[in-house]
Amino acid sequence: MNYLSVENLSKAFGEKPLFNKISFGIDQGQKVALVGINGAGKSTLMKIIMGIEVADEGEIAINQTVKIAYVHQNPVFDGNLSIYQTIFSDSSSEILNVIEQYQKAMVAAQSGKENSDELNNLMEKMDRLQAWDFEYQVKEVLGKLGLHDTDLPVGNLSGGQRKRVALAKAILEKPDLLLLDEPTNHLDLKTIEWLEDYLSKANLSIFMVTHDRYFLEKVTNEILELDAGKIFRYTGNYSYFLDKKAERREIEATEQEKAKSLYKKELDWIRRQPKARGTKAKYRIDAFEATKEKAFQKKEEREIELQVSSQRLGSKIIEIEKLSKSYDDKTIIKDFTYTFKKGDKIGIVGPNGAGKTTFLNMITGMLPPDSGNIAIGQTTAFGYYKQEESSFDEEKRLIDIVKEVAEVVTLAKGNTITASQFLNQFGFPPKQQHTPIAKLSGGERRRLQLLMVLIKNPNFLILDEPTNDLDIVTLNTLEEFLDNFPGCLIIVSHDRYFMDRLVDHLFVFRGEGEIKDFPGNYTDLREWEKKQDALEALKKQEEKIQETNKKVAETSNKANKASFKQKQEFKQIQTEIGQLEQQKEELVNKINAGTEDHEALLDWSTSIQGIDEKLEELEFRWLELSELDDIMD
Incomplete structure (x- = not known):
C-alpha cells in the first residue's frame, strides 16, 4: 500500500534552487532515510510534506487512511501546558482519554x-x-525517554527535553507513517540506543532525516540522497548506500568524460556549419547543447578541507587534582584527578544532566569548582566548540564575520591563505561568502561555528556535541582532521560512530559525582557494561539460589524437629501399645485356658483381631514419629 507520493516537486529560495522536479514514494513497511549535504533542502522537503511550507510546483499525495506523526528538528509547544497535556491533549483516541481520566482519578x-x-x-x-x-x-516510552515528572510545564524544558516530548507524542500516537527530522539530536546515548531498537522493530513506515550513521545502519532499509537538486534511491542500509554512491560517482565521471569528448567533436562541426534552418541541423544543434550541459555540469559536491595549524604544546597541559562540584544537594563531580598527556583523545559520556558540560566549563575557566585545583599549562590554547549555537549578527556577511577574527589563516604546514580561501575550504564558495548570516541553514551555521573555533589555531580542542546538524560529508572530513590532530582532544557526543573512530579512552559520568576513566571507545564500553550486567545478573541469580537453598534447609530442619504436640503423641502411642499388648496377652491366656462357652470364645477371638489392627496402625505411626529429631526428649 502506498502511504506517500511526491511528484515533480520543486523548491527554490531566491536564486538558490534546492530541488527540481523530484519524485519518490513511500510504501507500507518502508523505513527510508533522506541524506544530503547541509543546505541541500532536506528539512525544507520534510516541512513541505507536512504542509508547513509550500512547494514552488509539484504535488504531494498522502493516503487519507494513513495516520502520520511528525517530529520537528526543533519542536515548539505551548509553554503553559504540562508534558502530559502536551502529549495527549489534542488526541482523539478514546483509549488515551480514558487513561488520562483514570490517572487523574488515581491522583x-x-x-x-x-x-x-x-x-x-x-x-x-x-x-x-x-x-x-x-x-x-x-x-x-515516557520512562525510556527520561520524562518522569510529566506535570512539569513544557516552557521550563530545555531543547533536548522538548525533543523527547515530541518523540513520545509521536510514538504514542501509533502512526502508520512517522516523519523524523534529526531524531537523535540532544538525546543521550542510551536513549538513542533504545529509540534505535524500538524503531527497527516497530511495525510502521518511517521517513527521516538523520546524520547518525549507526542509526541509519540499523533502522533504515532504503536511503534517498538529495544531490544537486535530484533524488537518488538506494535499496539497502547505510553501508550499501556508500558502496552504490561510489559506483554512481564513477559512472557519472565516465559519462561526463565521454560527453566532453563528444562536445569537442560536435563543437568542430558547429563551427564549420553555416547558419541553417533545416530540421536535421536544428536537431543536432539541440543535441549539442544537451551534450555541452552534461559535459560541463557542476556537481554540488562540497569539498571541505581542514588544514589549520595548531600551537606547540608544552610538557604541562592540564593537571586536575581532587576536583569537586555540586549544585544544591546534587553532587556533579567528586574528588576527580587526572593529568592530561600529549595526544590524549578523550570521549565524555553519561546521561543528560550528569555534569558533562559543567566539567568542560570548569576546565576552560568559565565556571569555578567548589574545591580542588585545575592547573593550565602556559602553552595550552583552547578551542571550545559549544553545544549551544553561537550567536552571530544576522545582517553581517560570512566574509566579514571571519575577517573580524583573522584576515589571514595559517595552515598545518605553515602556509597561509586569505579568509575567503579559508571559507571556501569549509564549503562556503565565494558567491555564498557575501550573503547575510540570516540565510544560512542550521547545518551551515554549525559549520561556521566550527570554522570560528579552528581559525584560532588551538592545540587543545573541546567539542561539545559537534555532530549536531552537520551533514555526513562534513562529519567525514572533520573525523579525518581530528584523527590527525596533533594536540589534545575532548569530545562530548551522542554520535557513536564519531566517538568510536576518534577516542582512545572515556570519562564515564556515572552519577553522584563518580567519573570512571575507561580504557577504550564507546563500543568497548558498551560491551564491557553488557558483560558487567551479565555478571551482575549471574551473581544475583546465584545469591537467589543460595537464599532459596538456605530457606529449604531451614524448612527441612524445622520439619525434622519434633514439636511438643508430636512428642506428646509419641508418648501416648507408647502407652497405648503397652496397654493393648497387655489386653491381647490376657485374652490369649483365657483362650488357652479353655471354656465350654463358645460365644465367649468367639468374642475373645474377635477382640484379639481388633487389637491387632489397632496395634498395626499405632506401630506405623510410631515408626513415622521415631524419625523426627529429639522425639525422645
Whole structure:
C-alpha cells in the first residue's frame, strides 16, 4: 500500500534552487532515510510534506487512511501546558482519554478525594478497551525517554527535553507513517540506543532525516540522497548506500568524460556549419547543447578541507587534582584527578544532566569548582566548540564575520591563505561568502561555528556535541582532521560512530559525582557494561539460589524437629501399645485356658483381631514419629 507520493516537486529560495522536479514514494513497511549535504533542502522537503511550507510546483499525495506523526528538528509547544497535556491533549483516541481520566482519578484517590463510583467506571472502561497494556506502553516510552515528572510545564524544558516530548507524542500516537527530522539530536546515548531498537522493530513506515550513521545502519532499509537538486534511491542500509554512491560517482565521471569528448567533436562541426534552418541541423544543434550541459555540469559536491595549524604544546597541559562540584544537594563531580598527556583523545559520556558540560566549563575557566585545583599549562590554547549555537549578527556577511577574527589563516604546514580561501575550504564558495548570516541553514551555521573555533589555531580542542546538524560529508572530513590532530582532544557526543573512530579512552559520568576513566571507545564500553550486567545478573541469580537453598534447609530442619504436640503423641502411642499388648496377652491366656462357652470364645477371638489392627496402625505411626529429631526428649 502506498502511504506517500511526491511528484515533480520543486523548491527554490531566491536564486538558490534546492530541488527540481523530484519524485519518490513511500510504501507500507518502508523505513527510508533522506541524506544530503547541509543546505541541500532536506528539512525544507520534510516541512513541505507536512504542509508547513509550500512547494514552488509539484504535488504531494498522502493516503487519507494513513495516520502520520511528525517530529520537528526543533519542536515548539505551548509553554503553559504540562508534558502530559502536551502529549495527549489534542488526541482523539478514546483509549488515551480514558487513561488520562483514570490517572487523574488515581491522583485524586491518593489525595483523599476518591470518587469510588467514577473510579470503578473508569476501570471497567479500561478493561473494555484493553487499555491496561497501552498504559504500560505509555509508562515505558515516557520512562525510556527520561520524562518522569510529566506535570512539569513544557516552557521550563530545555531543547533536548522538548525533543523527547515530541518523540513520545509521536510514538504514542501509533502512526502508520512517522516523519523524523534529526531524531537523535540532544538525546543521550542510551536513549538513542533504545529509540534505535524500538524503531527497527516497530511495525510502521518511517521517513527521516538523520546524520547518525549507526542509526541509519540499523533502522533504515532504503536511503534517498538529495544531490544537486535530484533524488537518488538506494535499496539497502547505510553501508550499501556508500558502496552504490561510489559506483554512481564513477559512472557519472565516465559519462561526463565521454560527453566532453563528444562536445569537442560536435563543437568542430558547429563551427564549420553555416547558419541553417533545416530540421536535421536544428536537431543536432539541440543535441549539442544537451551534450555541452552534461559535459560541463557542476556537481554540488562540497569539498571541505581542514588544514589549520595548531600551537606547540608544552610538557604541562592540564593537571586536575581532587576536583569537586555540586549544585544544591546534587553532587556533579567528586574528588576527580587526572593529568592530561600529549595526544590524549578523550570521549565524555553519561546521561543528560550528569555534569558533562559543567566539567568542560570548569576546565576552560568559565565556571569555578567548589574545591580542588585545575592547573593550565602556559602553552595550552583552547578551542571550545559549544553545544549551544553561537550567536552571530544576522545582517553581517560570512566574509566579514571571519575577517573580524583573522584576515589571514595559517595552515598545518605553515602556509597561509586569505579568509575567503579559508571559507571556501569549509564549503562556503565565494558567491555564498557575501550573503547575510540570516540565510544560512542550521547545518551551515554549525559549520561556521566550527570554522570560528579552528581559525584560532588551538592545540587543545573541546567539542561539545559537534555532530549536531552537520551533514555526513562534513562529519567525514572533520573525523579525518581530528584523527590527525596533533594536540589534545575532548569530545562530548551522542554520535557513536564519531566517538568510536576518534577516542582512545572515556570519562564515564556515572552519577553522584563518580567519573570512571575507561580504557577504550564507546563500543568497548558498551560491551564491557553488557558483560558487567551479565555478571551482575549471574551473581544475583546465584545469591537467589543460595537464599532459596538456605530457606529449604531451614524448612527441612524445622520439619525434622519434633514439636511438643508430636512428642506428646509419641508418648501416648507408647502407652497405648503397652496397654493393648497387655489386653491381647490376657485374652490369649483365657483362650488357652479353655471354656465350654463358645460365644465367649468367639468374642475373645474377635477382640484379639481388633487389637491387632489397632496395634498395626499405632506401630506405623510410631515408626513415622521415631524419625523426627529429639522425639525422645
